[in-house]
Structure formats: C-alpha cells, structure tokens
Amino acid sequence: MTVNLFDPELMADPFTAFNRLREQGPVVEAAFPGVPGPIWLVTRYDDVKTVLGDRRFVNNSAHVPGMDVGNIREKLIEARGIPADYAQYVLDSVLDADGDDHIRLRRLVSRAFTVRRVSELRPRVEEITERLLDGLPDEVDLIEHFAYPLPITVICELVGIPEEERPLWRDWGRALVSMTPGAMAEPLRRMVASIQDLIERRREEPGGDLLSGLIRAHDEDGDRLTDTEMVTMVLTLVLAGHETTAHLIGNGTAALLTHPDQLDLLRADPGLMPVAVHELMRWCGPVHGTRVRYAAEDVELGGQTVRRGEAVMAMLVSANYDPRRFDDPDRLDVTRESDGRREVHVGFGYGLHYCLGAALARQEGEVAIGALLRRFPRLALAVPAEKLEREFMPASWRLARLPVLLNP
Numbered sequence: 417m418t419v420n421l422f423d424p425e426l427m428a429d430p431f432t433a434f435n436r437l438r439e440q441g442p443v444v445e446a447a448f449p450g451v452p453g454p455i456w457l458v459t460r461y462d463d464v465k466t467v468l469g470d471r472r473f474v475n476n477s478a479h480v481p482g483m484d485v486g487n488i489r490e491k492l493i494e495a496r497g498i499p500a501d502y503a504q505y506v507l508d509s510v511l512d513a514d515g516d517d518h519i520r521l522r523r524l525v526s527r528a529f530t531v532r533r534v535s536e537l538r539p540r541v542e543e544i545t546e547r548l549l550d551g552l553p554d555e556v557d558l559i560e561h562f563a564y565p566l567p568i569t570v571i572c573e574l575v576g577i578p579e580e581e582r583p584l585w586r587d588w589g590r591a592l593v594s595m596t597p598g599a600m601a602e603p604l605r606r607m608v609a610s611i612q613d614l615i616e617r618r619r620e621e622p623g624g625d626l627l628s629g630l631i632r633a634h635d636e637d638g639d640r641l642t643d644t645e646m647v648t649m650v651l652t653l654v655l656a657g658h659e660t661t662a663h664l665i666g667n668g669t670a671a672l673l674t675h676p677d678q679l680d681l682l683r684a685d686p687g688l689m690p691v692a693v694h695e696l697m698r699w700c701g702p703v704h705g706t707r708v709r710y711a712a713e714d715v716e717l718g719g720q721t722v723r724r725g726e727a728v729m730a731m732l733v734s735a736n737y738d739p740r741r742f743d744d745p746d747r748l749d750v751t752r753e754s755d756g757r758r759e760v761h762v763g764f765g766y767g768l769h770y771c772l773g774a775a776l777a778r779q780e781g782e783v784a785i786g787a788l789l790r791r792f793p794r795l796a797l798a799v800p801a802e803k804l805e806r807e808f809m810p811a812s813w814r815l816a817r818l819p820v821l822l823n824p
C-alpha cells in the first residue's frame with residue numbers, strides 16, 4: 417500500500433499510523449500528489465540515522481552520479497505556482513546543498529548559533545519573554561500571542577530585520593509554509609524584495625547583526641556567497657527560526673497541560689527543564705519528516721535496497737517512537753533522559769544537516785515554558801483537550817490555536 421502524507425487521517429494521528437507502518441517495514445512507499453516516482457519513508461530509528469548521517473545520500477538530486485534525477489521539491493514548488501526566477505530563493509538553501517557548498521554556506525552563519533553564543537543571548541530571550549507575558553489578557557490564544565512573537569522577535573533581532581517589518585514576516589512565513597497553491601508567489605516576491613532592500617540599507621549602515629556579517633563576507637570575497645545565496649540564507653534563517661520553534665512552545669505547553677503528573681514534576685523541580693525539553697521534542701516535536709534525500713548509489717536499509725536515484729524521507733516522528741530505541745515510547749516522561757546534555761531523539765534531525773538552530777530553539781523552549789509555569793501557577797486549557805484544533809500540514813505537528821486561561 418502506498419502512503420499519502422497528505423491523507424487527512426494520517427495527518428490527524430501520525431503516531432498511530434507510524435506505529436503500524438514501522439512494523440510493516442523499514443522503508444514504506446509513499447507518493448506526493450503531482451510528483452512522479454515513489455518516495456521511500458524510512459521508519460526506524462537506526463535507519464533514520466543512517467540516511468541522515470551517511471554520505472551515500474545527498475540532498476540535491478543533481479548530485480546523483482550518472483543519472484538525471486528529477487528534483488521533487490522543484491516539482492512541488494512549480495506545482496504551487498512559484499515562477500522559475502523566484503524558485504531559486506527557496507531551492508538553493510543550505511538544506512539543498514551538499515559537500516563543499518554545504519560546508520561553505522553553513523560556516524558563514526554557524527558561529528552565531530553555537531551553544532556559547534546562544535547562552536549569551538539568554539538574558540535577552542528572558543526579557544522578551546517577560547515583556548510578552550506582561551501584556552497578555554487572562555484568556556488568550558498562546559500560539560498567536562506568545563509562541564509566535566517570541567521566536568520571531570529573537571531571530572529577527574539576531575539577523576537584523578527591523579522591528580516594523582516583523583509582522584509582515586509572520587504573514588509571509590504563514591503563506592510560504594502553508595504550501596497552498598497560488599498563495600505563495602506574491603509573499604515570496606515581497607519577502608525577497610524586502611531582503612534586497614535591507615541589504616542595501618545595511619551596506620550603507622552596517623550593524624552588529626548577522627546580515628551585516630554576511631554582507632561583509634560577500635563584499636570581501638564574492639566566492640564565499642552569491643547575491644542569491646545571501647537572500648536565501650536570510651529567508652531560511654528567519655523562517656526556520658520561528659515557524660518551528662513556535663510549535664515546540666505550543667505543542668510542549670499543551671502536552672504538559674494535558675499530563676498533570678508531568679506538569680507537577682516540572683513545577684516541583686524547574687531544574688528539570690532542559691531534560692523535559694528533550695522529551696517534549698521527542699514526544700511532540702513540530703517537525704515529523706526531513707527534506708527528501710536521494711540515494712547516490714544503491715544502499716541497503718533494514719534489509720531492503722534503495723536504488724541509486726531513488727528518494728527517501730527520514731520520518732523523525734516514527735524514529736522518535738521506535739520501541740527498538742525508546743522504552744514505552746508513547747509515554748510522556750519528562751525525566752526520561754537523566755543527562756540533559758545528551759540528545760537521543762532525532763527531532764532536530766541528525767548528521768551533516770542537523771538543525772543549525774537547535775541550541776537556540778531548545779533555549780527558547782526552556783525559557784518560554786519555564787516562564788509560563790512560574791508566572792501562572794494555575795495555567796489551564798480554556799477548551800477541553802479534545803477540542804484543541806490542529807493545523808494540518810504533511811510531516812508537521814502543529815496547533816492552530818492554544819486557548820488558555822492564565823489565572824483561572
């Protein structure tokens with residue numbers, strides 16, 4: 417049977433679906449509407465790590481030797497009405513690069529996201545968090561008024577997006593990740609124009625932000641970064657920096673509010689927070705599948721052969737619930753990883769393309785959920801748990817809204 421990742425039933429409960437699919441086989445066949453050829457979904461923890469950590473898989477279909485392999489993302493983007501001259505801005509990111517190009521692009525920005533640099537940002541993340549919480553009414557949708565504004569503010573400050581433009585980025589991001597046919601071209605055009613304009617302004621008046629650093633690298637040595645790559649990097653960082661973290665905060669808060677025993681453990685010992693965030697990333701992380709990879713040669717996965725040129729997607733949700741790796745995986749246990757520094761789950765991916773912003777996202781999750789619990793000891797859902805609405809997107813896990821009462 418071919419799996420359809422856009423199937424509403426699967427999107428409503430991917431956990432049950434993948435518990436079944438994982439036992440059906442190490443790789444299962446899937447299809448994307450409008451994309452020719454199968455995509456193999458990789459279901460088990462060890463195989464997911466192999467796909468993400470092994471150079472026999474590449475992210476760019478052009479790097480499969482001796483074969484003209486169609487690029488699946490290119491087809492998906494085309495099908496959604498993005499003109500070719502704009503497609504490059506979403507198709508040429510660090511995530512689509514392999515080998516030396518990948519190393520070059522990642523090195524240009526990686527210093528801003530090291531554990532040390534991120535920990536220096538902590539006081540600022542705390543300040544933004546407290547200010548946002550100060551302004552909330554008693555009954556509020558935490559997704560709209562807290563979970564999104566926090567990471568948008570943090571990543572925009574870091575990259576150098578002016579304050580008045582941040583609400584636009586929220587709307588553009590929403591339109592782009594929705595993948596709605598016809599609704600993506602215009603926001604993308606405006607986003608690119610806004611970055612190009614900002615680059616000109618920062619070139620005149622450089623600051624201490626990441627964009628000013630990219631401009632310096634570009635102007636000193638054009639081989640290090642092309643014009644398009646600079647725009648794409650800004651776009652990637654701002655979108656990846658908030659569209660995911662918002663849902664770690666949303667999903668994580670909802671998980672705790674619906675598991676009072678785990679909430680009590682965390683309230684009794686706030687020092688557990690880093691360990692709890694690892695578990696929340698495993699149990700309800702917002703990204704359920706990676707970018708597609710292509711086999712650069714025949715590779716055996718769990719006894720099955722993926723042929724050269726075939727596409728695979730690592731199903732992180734399936735790996736994170738694999739009983740071969742996690743005892744009683746369906747159970748949320750905020751004490752599961754007693755050593756908080758060790759990350760066993762694969763919610764941030766693994767290997768060469770491991771999430772660049774993982775330390776920042778974890779920190780924002782810790783600060784945001786920690787502050788909510790500390791400031792609102794009676795925090796509760798404003799609707800019954802089964803009424804929480806999800807936003808259905810393939811390979812993602814998100815709440816559309818999180819209505820809560822801060823002081824019931």
Ligand code: HEM
Pocket residue numbers: 468510511512522529571652653656657658660661662664701702703706707708763764765766768769770771772773774776777778
């Ligand atoms: C909870 C929040 C986040 C989650 C769940 C998440 C998840 C992921 C995953 C699964 C990947 C690997 C994708 C693949 O291998 O195909 C990835 C890569 C990436 N993430 Fe995140 N991410 C989060 C937050 C962030 C933040 C805050 C940033 C801001 C800088 C960021 C920037 C990136 C970048 C640039 C890559 C590509 C790295 C590369 O290709 O070398 N992410 N993320």
